[in-house]
Amino acid sequence: PTSNRPAQKTIYDVDIxxxxxxxxxxxxxxxxxxxxxxxxxxxxxxxCERQNQMRAELSNQGKIKGYESKNNN
Amino acid sequence: PTSNRPAQKTIYDVDIxxxxxxxxxxxxxxxxxxxxxxxxxxxxxxxCERQNQMRAELSNQGKIKGYESKNNN
Amino acid sequence: xxxxxNPEEKVRECPWYSRGFCKHxxxxxxxxxxxxxxxxxYLGFCPExxxxxxxxxxxxxxxxxxxxxxxLQ
Ligand SMILES: [Zn+2]
Ligand SMILES: [Zn+2]
Numbered sequence: 001p002t003s004n005r006p007a008q009k010t011i012y013d014v015d016i017x018x019x020x021x022x023x024x025x026x027x028x029x030x031x032x033x034x035x036x037x038x039x040x041x042x043x044x045x046x047x048c049e050r051q052n053q054m055r056a057e058l059s060n061q062g063k064i065k066g067y068e069s070k071n072n073n
Numbered sequence: 074p075t076s077n078r079p080a081q082k083t084i085y086d087v088d089i090x091x092x093x094x095x096x097x098x099x100x101x102x103x104x105x106x107x108x109x110x111x112x113x114x115x116x117x118x119x120x121c122e123r124q125n126q127m128r129a130e131l132s133n134q135g136k137i138k139g140y141e142s143k144n145n146n
Numbered sequence: 147x148x149x150x151x152n153p154e155e156k157v158r159e160c161p162w163y164s165r166g167f168c169k170h171x172x173x174x175x176x177x178x179x180x181x182x183x184x185x186x187x188y189l190g191f192c193p194e195x196x197x198x199x200x201x202x203x204x205x206x207x208x209x210x211x212x213x214x215x216x217x218l219q
Contacts, residue, residue, distance in 0.1 A: 092193060111205075112191060
């Protein structure tokens with residue numbers, strides 16, 4: 001299902017869970033050194049999902065629109 | 074800056090046509106400074122309409138649900 | 147007017163952190179500028195554009211280290 005996704009990696013493709021040690025969880029670490037906008041691991045994941053979902057939806061609509069206008073002409 | 078805005082108003086209610094100068098159209102402007110998720114003026118307008126429609130539908134459903142539950146109890 | 151380069155400004159804002167997450171945390175060689183997320187931009191559109199005091203995180207990562215742009219016009 002990812003075949004027609006742009007090959008370009010975005011930050012939203014970085015899987016937080018792939019970090020073996022999560023340095024922001026270590027004692028003394030300041031999570032705001034790693035996450036901006038007051039994100040936590042959880043809210044960051046939700047945010048990435050929204051980004052990818054919104055973009056997928058919009059690009060699908062573009063296809064549908066293109067299809068419709070092609071068939072109405 | 075949002076203190077005197079009614080609480081339930083959102084950016085979805087702002088009519089994009091009400092901007093006298095649309096700074097995102099100016100030469101050198103980066104449209105992604107203004108629009109997220111690859112939105113353009115056109116797709117954003119359509120999206121706002123859908124959002125507002127959905128909100129209206131949901132609030133109607135709420136009224137109907139409230140009415141039904143009142144009458145079923 | 148002559149461009150005065152403050153040594154602080156030579157350190158570029160971290161493109162990952164400005165998008166929300168940087169794995170290098172406090173060890174990053176770029177500057178981590180803490181911001182609040184713009185609610186309007188999060189919804190999809192902010193008319194303030196680059197003048198907004200809240201963060202408008204971009205989607206695509208810069209392909210390579212862009213050279214420091216000097217606006218001398
Ligand atoms: Zn960084
Ligand atoms: Zn904004």
